[in-house]
Amino acid sequence: MHSTAEENYIKAIYKLSGGGTNAVSTTGLSETLQTKPASVSDMLRKLSAKDLVHYVKYHGVQLTAEGQRVALKIIRKHRLWEVFLVQKLHFTWDEVHEVAEQMEHVKSELLIQRLDEFLGHPRIDPHGDPIPTEAGELREEEQRVLASLAIEQKGVVCRVKDSQPAFLQYLNRVGIQIGTQLQVVDKIPYDNSLEISINKSKSVILSSDVLEKIFVINP
Amino acid sequence: MHSTAEENYIKAIYKLSGGGTNAVSTTGLSETLQTKPASVSDMLRKLSAKDLVHYVKYHGVQLTAEGQRVALKIIRKHRLWEVFLVQKLHFTWDEVHEVAEQMEHVKSELLIQRLDEFLGHPRIDPHGDPIPTEAGELREEEQRVLASLAIEQKGVVCRVKDSQPAFLQYLNRVGIQIGTQLQVVDKIPYDNSLEISINKSKSVILSSDVLEKIFVINP
DNA sequence: ATTAAAGTTTAGGTTTGCCTAAATAAATTT
DNA sequence: AAATTTATTTAGGCAAACCTAAACTTTAAT
Ligand SMILES: [Mn+2]
Ligand SMILES: [Mn+2]
Ligand SMILES: [Mn+2]
Ligand SMILES: [Mn+2]
Numbered sequence: 001m002h003s004t005a006e007e008n009y010i011k012a013i014y015k016l017s018g019g020g021t022n023a024v025s026t027t028g029l030s031e032t033l034q035t036k037p038a039s040v041s042d043m044l045r046k047l048s049a050k051d052l053v054h055y056v057k058y059h060g061v062q063l064t065a066e067g068q069r070v071a072l073k074i075i076r077k078h079r080l081w082e083v084f085l086v087q088k089l090h091f092t093w094d095e096v097h098e099v100a101e102q103m104e105h106v107k108s109e110l111l112i113q114r115l116d117e118f119l120g121h122p123r124i125d126p127h128g129d130p131i132p133t134e135a136g137e138l139r140e141e142e143q144r145v146l147a148s149l150a151i152e153q154k155g156v157v158c159r160v161k162d163s164q165p166a167f168l169q170y171l172n173r174v175g176i177q178i179g180t181q182l183q184v185v186d187k188i189p190y191d192n193s194l195e196i197s198i199n200k201s202k203s204v205i206l207s208s209d210v211l212e213k214i215f216v217i218n219p
Numbered sequence: 220m221h222s223t224a225e226e227n228y229i230k231a232i233y234k235l236s237g238g239g240t241n242a243v244s245t246t247g248l249s250e251t252l253q254t255k256p257a258s259v260s261d262m263l264r265k266l267s268a269k270d271l272v273h274y275v276k277y278h279g280v281q282l283t284a285e286g287q288r289v290a291l292k293i294i295r296k297h298r299l300w301e302v303f304l305v306q307k308l309h310f311t312w313d314e315v316h317e318v319a320e321q322m323e324h325v326k327s328e329l330l331i332q333r334l335d336e337f338l339g340h341p342r343i344d345p346h347g348d349p350i351p352t353e354a355g356e357l358r359e360e361e362q363r364v365l366a367s368l369a370i371e372q373k374g375v376v377c378r379v380k381d382s383q384p385a386f387l388q389y390l391n392r393v394g395i396q397i398g399t400q401l402q403v404v405d406k407i408p409y410d411n412s413l414e415i416s417i418n419k420s421k422s423v424i425l426s427s428d429v430l431e432k433i434f435v436i437n438p
Numbered sequence: 439a440t441t442a443a444a445g446t447t448t449a450g451g452t453t454t455g456c457c458t459a460a461a462t463a464a465a466t467t468t
Numbered sequence: 469a470a471a472t473t474t475a476t477t478t479a480g481g482c483a484a485a486c487c488t489a490a491a492c493t494t495t496a497a498t
Contacts, residue, residue, distance in 0.1 A: 005485060026446055039486055041447050046484090058446060058493055089333035099327045106321045114308035224455060245476055258456050260477050265454090277463060277476060440498080447492070457482075467472070 004105045007074050008033060009043050010052060013063055014071035019138075023060030069136050076132040078104040079125035080115050086126040087119065087179065093126040124217065126178050128159035141218065146182065147192070147211035154183045155216025162213045174204050181219060221271075223324045226293050227252060228262050229271060232282055233290035238357075242279030288355055295351040297323040298344035299334050305345040306338065306398065312345040343436065345397050347378040360437070365401065366411070366430035373402045374435025381432045393423050400438060 002010070012032045016024040026044070030037040048055040052067040063071060081103040085091040091099075116122075116134070123141065124130055132138045143158055157180045160171065171177065175198050185203050186195040194211055197203040206214075221229070231251045235243040245263070249256045267274040271286040282290060300322040304310040310318075335341075335353070342360060343349055351357045362377055376399045379390065390396065394417050404422050405414040411427040425433075 003484075027444095035485090036487065037446065038448080038488080042485075045447095085330075089330070089337055091329070091333070095329070099325065099330050102325045102327075103322075106318065106325075108318045108321075110310070110314065111304075111308070111318050114310070118308055222454075246474095254455090255457065256476065257458080257478085261455075264477095442497070443495085445492105445494075447490105449490075450488090452485100452487070454484085454486105455482105456484105457480105459479085461478070462476080464475070465473080468470085 001107060002070065005043070006047065006050075006052075007070070007105055009040075009047060010063065010067055010071050011074050011078075013053065013061060014068065014075070017062060020063045020068045020071070023062050025060050029061075072132040072136045072138060074104050075138075076134075076136075077106075077112055079129060079131045080112065080119060080122070082125045082127070083119050083122045083131075083179070084115060086177075093178070096126060122179065124156070124158050124178065128178050128215075143215045143217055145212060146196075146206070146214040146216055147194070147208060149184045149194070149216070151184050151187055154181065154219045156181055156219050157214060158217045159215040160213055161215065167213070170210075174198065174206075175202075176214070182216060220326060221289065224262070225266065225269075225271075226289070226324055228259075228266060229282065229286055229290050230293050230297075232272065232280060233287065233294070236281060239282045239287045239290070242281050244279050248280075291351040291355045291357060293323050294357075295353075295355075296325075296331055298348060298350045299331065299338060299341070301344045301346070302338050302341045302350075302398070303334060305396075312397065315345060341398065343375070343377050343397065347397050347434075362434045362436055364431060365415075365425070365433040365435055366413070366427060368403045368413070368435070370403050370406055373400065373438045375400055375438050376433060377436045378434040379432055380434065386432070389429075393417065393425075394421075395433070401435060 009029070012029055013024050014020055016028050016032060026037045026040045029040045033040070044053065044055045044061050047053045047067070048061075051064055052070060053061045053063055055061045078100045081100040082096045085096045085099060086093060113134070122131060130138055130140055141158065144155065146155065149155060157176055157178055159178070160167070176182070181199050183197045183200070184194055185197050188194065188205070192208040192211075193205050195203050195205050228248070231248055232243050233239055235247050235251060245256045245259045248259045252259070263272065263274045263280050266272045266286070267280075270283055271289060272280045272282055274280045297319045300319040301315045304315045304318060305312060332353070341350060349357055349359055360377065363374065365374065365376075368374060376395055376397055378397070379386070395401070400418050402416045402419070403413055404416050407413065407424070411430075412424050413430055414422050414424050416422040
């Protein structure tokens with residue numbers, strides 16, 4: 001099929017173009033891929049011959065429909081492996097990238113199907129990024145701030161808007177990470193804090209400050 | 220470190236030499252690696268320069284101590300991934316090879332440590348082959364035929380001596396596969412059959428015929 | 439509108455890992 | 469022991485993916 005190098009180029013084009021829409025520059029690619037612009041030109045000629053990109057010399061490159069399909073497949077694999085590394089092998093979210101970067105190139109349809117099943121069909125990766133479906137669709141989930149949930153409502157943590165170690169340690173202590181299931185148990189009107197149950201079990205009271213920094217998607 | 224091609228050569232030399240002892244021929248390698256003898260000669264010169272093999276032109280090749288260390292590391296990775304694929308992703312033992320052949324080349328010490336932990340430090344792979352330890356030791360476990368176990372004794376299935384579909388389907392039905400924990404519950408002297416508990420739960424009665432075809436190692 | 443600067447491509451080279459064909463060494467026959 | 473067959477290596481090439489240096493386009497500045 002496609003080589004590891006080709007796959008990395010396709011993924012980089014996808015990311016730089018913001019989902020395949022805008023045209024991407026040679027230097028842009030050379031920077032994200034840590035290669036020289038001359039090498040990028042070489043590869044673009046090759047990807048163009050394979051009809052994976054629309055390439056107009058001196059005027060940038062864009063993925064074809066087929067190119068986008070391939071890109072989403074690689075991203076799906078990358079993010080599923082990231083979930084595996086964090087949830088099953090207890091990697092931290094900042095340790096997963098290098099390894100997922102390698103695993104995303106393993107070729108086997110069955111493998112990725114079974115991995116997805118094993119992980120319970122996750123919809124977001126440990127960085128809160130959405131995982132493309134098997135059909136190659138990337139649906140951006142509607143994200144709501146935790147503070148906005150009503151009593152009884154559930155959500156899955158998809159993003160935290162503060163990366164200071166103190167805050168991340170706090171989240172760690174109460175057992176909240178990306179992918180955690182939350183449910184609002186009660187509202188405390190006095191200071192707008194909420195009682196939240198974590199992963200269907202123990203509940204904690206979170207201050208309005210904290211509630212504003214956590215985002216969830218529908219479960 | 221080492222390229223995928225180099226790693227595949229090292230592993231092939233290890234296997235053909237029967238654990239690193241005998242010298243291996245160029246044509247032997249070319250057959251197992253599906254390349255031409257001329258390509259093998261090329262690579263042997265390279266591996267020799269890297270001190271991974273002792274290579275005497277026209278007289279075969281052997282792994283150095285360092286080469287053996289590398290070989291055992293790759294084999295460890297290969298077999299751990301095979302266990303993962305079978306036990307966690309429900310691959311069958313004949314579906315795992317191609318995928319493990321790719322995964323064995325992923326570079327990350329942490330990954331393989333955590334994988335080993337996640338799998339519960341397995342000692343044999345789904346084909347019954349021993350998994351080298353982290354220290355690079357390959358201890359052949361003592362194998363006993365299931366028929367020879369006394370009451371109360373436990374064992375882990377490591378090999379079955381009949382690969383006819385009917386027999387494998389039978390094992391599948393009663394829940395026995397490589398890696399399954401067994402314990403003798405009772406002996407039935409009348410026909411030398413045994414009552415065996417499978418994975419610490421339900422027990423079945425196995426005929427002496429079947430008992431002679433299953434081999435176990437100490438748990 | 440020129441000119442200068444920045445971005446991009448082409449030309450020519452390198453390394454890795456493979457190939458075929460030819461040369462050479464080792465093992466077998468006669 | 470010489471001749472033949474088989475095994476292996478060397479020579480010369482090719483494709484992939486990178487590189488540097490030089491040439492060429494586009495864009496920005498004068
Ligand atoms: Mn990658
Ligand atoms: Mn990610
Ligand atoms: Mn391999
Ligand atoms: Mn195996």
